[in-house]
Amino acid sequence: MRGAKFDSSDRDPPPRCHPGTRTTISSKIYDWLKNPRPEKKLLWLRGLAGVGKSAIIQTVAEKLSDQERLGASLFFSRTNGRRDPRQVFTTLAYQIAVQDPSYKRYIAEVKLRDPQSLETAMGEQFRLLIGEPFGRNVVTTNVWVVTLDGLDECGGDQTTGRHSDDIQREIVRLISQFVLQYPSAPLIWIIASRPETHLKTTFSEDAVKPSFWEEDVPIDSPEACRDVEKFLHDKFMEIEHCYPDHIHETPWPAQNQFLRITRAACGLFIFAEVIIRFLGDSSIGNPVAQLRCVISIISKVPASQLRRNPLAVLDALYGEILSRIPRELLKVAKDLIGTLLFLDHKSANIEDFDLCRICNSLDIARDDAVTALHRLHSILFFPKTKDIGKTRPHFYHTSFRDFLEDPSRSNEYLIDVEECGSALFWGSQALANATLCCGLNKHPYMASID
Known part of the structure; x- marks a missing residue:
């Protein structure tokens, strides 16, 4: 899963705790990691969107990496396409294997016996990559910490049609069952997520409750x-x-x-x-x-509204930022933003659809695209490069996507992501056909440079 590791360049700059903040929660986590109870080798760090869960996990991961205790880290992101459930345990296994020679040999043997061994269902992947080697102590004596941030953003399985909620529940149950079945296994787990109803229900199951302890990240403490x-x-x-x-x-x-x-x-x-x-x-x-x-x-x-909805001012700020887009370019901006959201949701590679190709597919000129996005630097991250067309901006935080897709919050700035995806698909097809049949070599985005 590209860009999911704590130190990946795709996440630069990563969110991390500001110096001197989140000290109480961090101290609890570090104390637990020094001496985890055998039956409680799983922590569920939960909190609403925007409270700083990812920053806490990032800071913990960096410290554990410095101590050579971090086995693997995975930061899910719905807005940046890091959410394929088929890549979860293979990604974790790869990171551990890079650091642990004995585990690396085990993985090599598994692949040698059956090169397609990992093209299996998630439960079987977990058994092969985690249960067998670590549960039966056939590999490392090192104690590795594994962190999963943003589990609620893990997607569904498009090949089988399984819903994301079911996938997330299965991940929790697999890890919980492993912790309880193999209390001496050299793995410690941290899962961070929003307290979604389906996750709260799963963590409250009798078969799961004994395996973990939880820590809330409150908003207004x-x-x-x-x-x-x-x-x-x-x-x-x-x-x-x-x-x-x-x-x-x-x-x-x-x-x-x-x-x-x-x-x-x-x-x-x-x-x-x-x-x-x-x-x-x-x-x-x-x-x-x-x-x-x-x-x-x-x-x-109003203060009364803020008490009912802590995100009210954030929504108002998002609305103010979007209101600064020139009115004549609002549709262009919404088309571009919606397309970025669609591509991220579909995990499309940045090389496949950079801003230049997006604009050509949607018949948007370069000057219009740059002007439409010019006032959005506080909510969109633009990679530093001389040619913005060769990059694809991404969103700083999933709360902006939530805002755009909720009509009760975004009002006139509401975006239909699937509609934008359809427009991109048909535009891309038409562009390809025109290029093939007519020798078209001057697209809207590139033409405006001349």
């Missing part, structure tokens, strides 16, 4: 609010340092502005991160004006 406040304080100082000609007030933001932002954040890290990218957006280059906009957005969300 005193510690979470302090952590977000520290993050914002440090990041505001960085922005102030980068824009000395714009910012003259001391302190910046003013104390009352800072308090309004931290209260609106309610301990939600994703809101704080979007705020910082919004203020420091180099394509705008005016953090003072951006701050005024943020304060205005916050003032329009």
